[in-house]
Amino acid sequence: MFKWLHPYAKPETVYHLCGRWYPWLMALALLLLLLGNIWGLAFTPPDYQQGDSYRIIHIHVPSAIMSMGSYSAMAIAAFIALVWQVKVAQWSVLAIAPIGAVYTAIALITGMAWGKPMWGTWWVWDARLTSELILLFLYLGVIALSGAFSDRQTGAKAASLLAVVGVINLPIIHFSVEWWNTLHQGASITKFAKPSIDPSMLWPLLISILAFKVLMLALLCLRLRTAILLNEQHRPWVKAMAGEE
Amino acid sequence: MVTLGVFIRRELRLLARQKADWLNPVLFFIIVLCLFPLGVGPEPNMLQLMAPGIVWIAALLSVLLAAERLFKDDFRNGVIEQLVAARQPLLSFVLAKLVTNWLSTGLPLVLLSPLVALLLNLQTPAFIAMLLTLLLGTPLLSLLSVMGAALTVSADKGGILLALLILPLYIPLLIFASAAMEAASMALPYHGQLAIMLAMLLFALALVPLAVLSALKLNVS
Amino acid sequence: MHFQSWSDFWAMGGYGLFVWLSFGITYALLVALIGYSHYQQRQFKRQLAQKLAREQRIKQYQEQTE
Numbered sequence: 311m312f313k314w315l316h317p318y319a320k321p322e323t324v325y326h327l328c329g330r331w332y333p334w335l336m337a338l339a340l341l342l343l344l345l346g347n348i349w350g351l352a353f354t355p356p357d358y359q360q361g362d363s364y365r366i367i368h369i370h371v372p373s374a375i376m377s378m379g380s381y382s383a384m385a386i387a388a389f390i391a392l393v394w395q396v397k398v399a400q401w402s403v404l405a406i407a408p409i410g411a412v413y414t415a416i417a418l419i420t421g422m423a424w425g426k427p428m429w430g431t432w433w434v435w436d437a438r439l440t441s442e443l444i445l446l447f448l449y450l451g452v453i454a455l456s457g458a459f460s461d462r463q464t465g466a467k468a469a470s471l472l473a474v475v476g477v478i479n480l481p482i483i484h485f486s487v488e489w490w491n492t493l494h495q496g497a498s499i500t501k502f503a504k505p506s507i508d509p510s511m512l513w514p515l516l517i518s519i520l521a522f523k524v525l526m527l528a529l530l531c532l533r534l535r536t537a538i539l540l541n542e543q544h545r546p547w548v549k550a551m552a553g554e555e
Numbered sequence: 556m557v558t559l560g561v562f563i564r565r566e567l568r569l570l571a572r573q574k575a576d577w578l579n580p581v582l583f584f585i586i587v588l589c590l591f592p593l594g595v596g597p598e599p600n601m602l603q604l605m606a607p608g609i610v611w612i613a614a615l616l617s618v619l620l621a622a623e624r625l626f627k628d629d630f631r632n633g634v635i636e637q638l639v640a641a642r643q644p645l646l647s648f649v650l651a652k653l654v655t656n657w658l659s660t661g662l663p664l665v666l667l668s669p670l671v672a673l674l675l676n677l678q679t680p681a682f683i684a685m686l687l688t689l690l691l692g693t694p695l696l697s698l699l700s701v702m703g704a705a706l707t708v709s710a711d712k713g714g715i716l717l718a719l720l721i722l723p724l725y726i727p728l729l730i731f732a733s734a735a736m737e738a739a740s741m742a743l744p745y746h747g748q749l750a751i752m753l754a755m756l757l758f759a760l761a762l763v764p765l766a767v768l769s770a771l772k773l774n775v776s
Numbered sequence: 777m778h779f780q781s782w783s784d785f786w787a788m789g790g791y792g793l794f795v796w797l798s799f800g801i802t803y804a805l806l807v808a809l810i811g812y813s814h815y816q817q818r819q820f821k822r823q824l825a826q827k828l829a830r831e832q833r834i835k836q837y838q839e840q841t842e
Contacts, residue, residue: 336810347799352779362789369802392769412809416802423798427791447723454719458710467773468706472720475702475766479724482755486727493734525806529813536817543824552824 328531335528346517372522380410385477388470405533411449437491562651577659584617607733622700661693684739705770
C-alpha cells in the first residue's frame with residue numbers, strides 16, 4: 311500500500327494533481343452550496359418553534375462540523391509530517407489552518423446571530439460556543455507560530471508539532487468546558503432540546519455540509535499549490551514550468 | 556541519572572546568579588493579586604467569591620512570564636545545539652529544565668499561598684484547597700510553559716506568541732482548579748477535581764518531555 | 777416554494793436581520809478566503825516569473841561580456 315502511496319508524496323505530482331482537481335472541486339462546491347442554501351432558505355417549511363430563524367442552521371452546522379473536521383485533517387497531516395517527515399504534509403498543515411480558522415469564525419458569528427433571537431443575547435457562555443472559541447484560538451496559534459520563524463521550514467515543523475499537541479488537548483478542553491458549563495448553568499438560558507429533524511429539512515442541510523467539505527478540499531488544493539511553489543521555487547521542475555507560462 | 560544531577564545543579568546555579576529571572580514573576584503574581592481588590596472593591600465577600608479565578612489567572616500569567624526566557628540564553632550560547640548534536644543527554648537537560656522551572660516559579664507560588672489567603676480573605680478550607688490545587692497544578696503549568704518555550708525558542712517574536720500558544724492549553728487546569736477551590740469554600744467535597752488534575756498532570760508528564768525534545772530538535776536543525 | 781412573495785422571503789418571518797446577517801457574513805468571509813488564496817498564488821507566480829527573467833538577463837549579459 312505504501313509503495314502505491316509513495317509517488318503522491320512527491321511535490322511535483324501533488325502540484326499537478328491539485329491543479330487538475332481544483333476547478334472541478336471548486337465548481338462542485340459552489341454548486342452544492344447554492345443548491346443546499348437556496349433549498350434550505352426558500353423551499354423548506356419553517357420550524358414550528360423557531361420560525362424562520364432556524365434557517366441559519368444551513369451554514370452554522372456545516373461550518374461548525376467542518377471547523378472540527380479541518381482540525382482533525384490538519385492534525386493527521388501534522389502527524390504524518392512529524393513521523394515520516396513528508397514535506398507535502400507539512401505544507402498542507404499550513405494550507406488547512408487558515409481555512410479552518412475561517413470556518414470556525416463563520417460558525418461563531420452565525421451562532422451569535424442565531425443566539426440573539428433565540429436566547430436574547432449575542433453571546434452566552436454556552437459549552438459549544440466556548441469550545442468553538444477556544445478552537446479558533448488554537449487555529450490562530452498554529453497560524454501565528456508558522457509565521458514567527460525566519461526559516462520557513464522550522465515554522466512549518468513547529469506548527470505541525472503544535473497541531474498534534476492541540477489535537478491531544480482538544481478533547482480534554484472540550485470535556486472540561488462542558489463540565490464547567492453544567493456547573494455554572496444559569497437559570498435564564500433554556501436550551502432547546504435537540505428536535506428530531508424532519509427529512510424535508512435534513513436534505514438541504516446534508517447538501518450544505520457536503521458543500522463545505524468539498525469547498526475545504528478545493529481550497530486545500532489551491533493553497534497547497536501555492537505552498538508547493540513557494541517551497542520548491544529553486545527546483546528545476548518549477549523553473550521549467552514557470553518558463554513555459 | 557548523573558547527567559540529570561549535573562544539569563539540575565547547573566540550572567540552580569544559573570538561577571542563583573540571575574535572581575531577576577525567578578523573582579520578577581513572583582513579584583508580578585503578588586502585584587496582580589493586589590490590583591484585583593483595587594479594581595473590584597475591597598468587600599470581603601466579593602473577594603472570597605472571586606478568589607479562585609483571581610489566584611489561578613495570576614498564577615497562569617506569572618508562570619507564562621517566567622517561561623519566555625527559559626531556553627533563550629542556552630539557545631543563543633549554542634548550548635542547545637551542542638546537546639542536540641551529542642544526542643545522549645538532551646532528555647536529562649529537558650527534565651532538569653522542568654524541575655528547576657517548577658522550583659523557581661511553581662514552588663514560590665505554593666509557599667506564598669498563606670499570604671494570598673490573607674490578602675483575599677480566604678477561610679481555612681478554601682486555603683487548604685488552594686494549597687492543594689497549586690501543588691498539583693503548578694507542575695502542569697511548568698510542563699506546558701516549558702513546551703511553549705521550546706517551540707518558540709528560535710522564533711523572531713517570542714513573548715506574545717508564547718501566550719497565544721499556551722494560554723488555550725491552560726483552560727482545563729483553570730476550570731478544575733478554580734472549581735475545586737469554589738467547592739471547598741462551600742464545604743463540598745472536591746476530591747474529584749483534584750483527581751482529574753492529578754490525571755492531567757501525569758498524562759502531561761508522560762507526553763510533554765517528548766514534545767519538548769522534538770521541539771528543541773526542530774528549532775536547531 | 778414556501779414563501780408567498782419576495783418581500784416575505786426577505787423578511788424571513790421577522791428574523792430577516794439575523795438570517796441575512798449571518799448568510800452575508802458567511803459568504804463575505806468565504807469569498808475573501810477564496811479571493812485571497814487566488815491572489816496569493818497569482819502574486820507568487822508573478823514574482824517567480826520576474827525572478828527567472830532576471831536570472832535569464834544576468835546570464836545573457838554574462839555571456840555577452842565574456
